[in-house]
Amino acid sequence: MGQYTKDIYRDPSGPPAEARETPYIRNFEDTVNLIVSKEPIRVCVTGAAGQIAYSLLYSVAKGDVFGKDQPVNLLMLDIAPMMGVLEGVKMELQDCALPLLREVVATDDPEVGFKDCDVAMLVGAMPRREGMERKDLLAANVKIFKVQGQALDKVAKKTVKVVVVGNPANTNACICAKYAQSIPRENFSALTRLDQNRAQAMVAEKVGVPADAVKNCIIWGNHSSTQFPDVQHATVEKNNQKMSVIEAVKDDNWVKNDFVKTVQTRGAAVIKARKLSSAMSAAKAIVDHVRDWWFGTPEGTWVSMAVMSDGSYETPEGLIYSFPVTIDSSHKYTIVQGLTINDFAKEKMDITAKELQEEKAMAMEACQD
Ligand SMILES: NC(=O)C1=CN([C@@H]2O[C@H](COP(=O)(O)OP(=O)(O)OC[C@H]3O[C@@H](n4cnc5c(N)ncnc54)[C@H](O)[C@@H]3O)[C@@H](O)[C@H]2O)C=CC1
Numbered sequence: 001m002g003q004y005t006k007d008i009y010r011d012p013s014g015p016p017a018e019a020r021e022t023p024y025i026r027n028f029e030d031t032v033n034l035i036v037s038k039e040p041i042r043v044c045v046t047g048a049a050g051q052i053a054y055s056l057l058y059s060v061a062k063g064d065v066f067g068k069d070q071p072v073n074l075l076m077l078d079i080a081p082m083m084g085v086l087e088g089v090k091m092e093l094q095d096c097a098l099p100l101l102r103e104v105v106a107t108d109d110p111e112v113g114f115k116d117c118d119v120a121m122l123v124g125a126m127p128r129r130e131g132m133e134r135k136d137l138l139a140a141n142v143k144i145f146k147v148q149g150q151a152l153d154k155v156a157k158k159t160v161k162v163v164v165v166g167n168p169a170n171t172n173a174c175i176c177a178k179y180a181q182s183i184p185r186e187n188f189s190a191l192t193r194l195d196q197n198r199a200q201a202m203v204a205e206k207v208g209v210p211a212d213a214v215k216n217c218i219i220w221g222n223h224s225s226t227q228f229p230d231v232q233h234a235t236v237e238k239n240n241q242k243m244s245v246i247e248a249v250k251d252d253n254w255v256k257n258d259f260v261k262t263v264q265t266r267g268a269a270v271i272k273a274r275k276l277s278s279a280m281s282a283a284k285a286i287v288d289h290v291r292d293w294w295f296g297t298p299e300g301t302w303v304s305m306a307v308m309s310d311g312s313y314e315t316p317e318g319l320i321y322s323f324p325v326t327i328d329s330s331h332k333y334t335i336v337q338g339l340t341i342n343d344f345a346k347e348k349m350d351i352t353a354k355e356l357q358e359e360k361a362m363a364m365e366a367c368q369d
């Protein structure tokens with residue numbers, strides 16, 4: 001991949017190089033100057049030869065996640081038998097001629113893939129097939145995350161932000177964090193944004209508004225069929241009026257039954273229809289998750305992320321549990337506090353916590369082998 005230099009894009013009529021320490025935007029050329037003046041960040045995507053990565057890598061490389069002025073070095077990790085395929089993905093990325101894309105590395109060595117990385121998107125793992133629960137993947141996949149945790153611990157930046165996507169995502173993230181002791185716990189998360197997006201889209205359809213008119217749907221707990229999609233605190237804007245989703249939907253039975261069940265089992269429904277698990281929507285959700293972690297959440301809105309439980313809402317500490325969080329401009333998230341939890345919600349939140357405790361126990365055992 002050719003390296004850009006500031007000189008190639010310098011505006012000849014502009015100030016001399018020494019006066020350009022502070023980037024400014026005046027015209028197209030100055031925008032390009034701004035891009036070339038930023039240091040590339042190092043982003044690792046694992047499972048890079050797989051179906052989710054095929055959409056995700058393009059989005060990252062074209063600026064959907066870290067912004068249109070942030071160059072990226074892509075570190076693509078997969079297993080040895082996939083190196084041929086990965087070379088093809090690398091060629092395609094190069095052939096996109098993307099201005100933000102700098103170095104592209106294809107490797108099967110986690111210590112190369114995670115070297116000095118700023119962000120790690122851990123997608124690589126075995127996907128489930130029709131009829132399986134995500135926890136059926138546990139024994140096979142959890143060991144991948146032990147090895148990757150150890151490698152992150154050794155070679156990644158201590159500020160690295162990690163999102164685990166490979167299932168069972170919450171428990172894999174828990175194991176990854178456990179084996180990366182030198183990296184703060186709060187730097188590890190698992191993806192429940194796809195579930196949030198599904199919930200948001202379902203409510204929007206029910207109310208008859210665009211998806212972005214619905215805010216603050218929550219996913220509590222595990223990215224599994226025990227998760228609790230909750231719209232008790234969500235809002236919707238319809239005909240220039242903001243109201244609660246409960247008020248707009250006016251169907252308590254739907255909110256408590258059809259809605260919850262459909263979101264919980266949407267992954268399985270996609271597998272049944274496509275004979276493959278969600279990929280386009282998963283890649284979009286990863287983009288949403290990491291973009292919000294990087295830039296922060298807009299005032300008055302929260303997003304769902306599975307993060308290390310600190311006991312908020314009486315959840316057991318030490319699980320990677322999905323909560324509503326707000327994020328500030330320095331990448332720090334805070335679990336939203338003080339939401340009213342009714343008996344219906346409490347029961348659902350406990351069920352998913354119990355499943356996570358069981359998964360964690362099984363995962364710890366699998367990691368002893
Ligand atoms: N949390 C979520 O919302 C979602 C999670 N998923 C999960 O994401 C994972 C990936 O899904 P797809 O991309 O569809 O699967 P895929 O089978 O198309 O790709 C997975 C890739 O991971 C690679 N891989 C396996 N072991 C690896 C290792 N140790 N290191 C690096 N790469 C490794 C495989 O060689 C393959 O290229 C699955 O576990 C799936 O269940 C999928 C959709 C949503």
Ligand SMILES: O=C(O)CCC(=O)C(=O)O
Binds near residue numbers: 134167194266271277
């Ligand atoms: O359902 C699965 O096991 C794979 C895909 C997934 O996690 C999802 O679509 O939510």
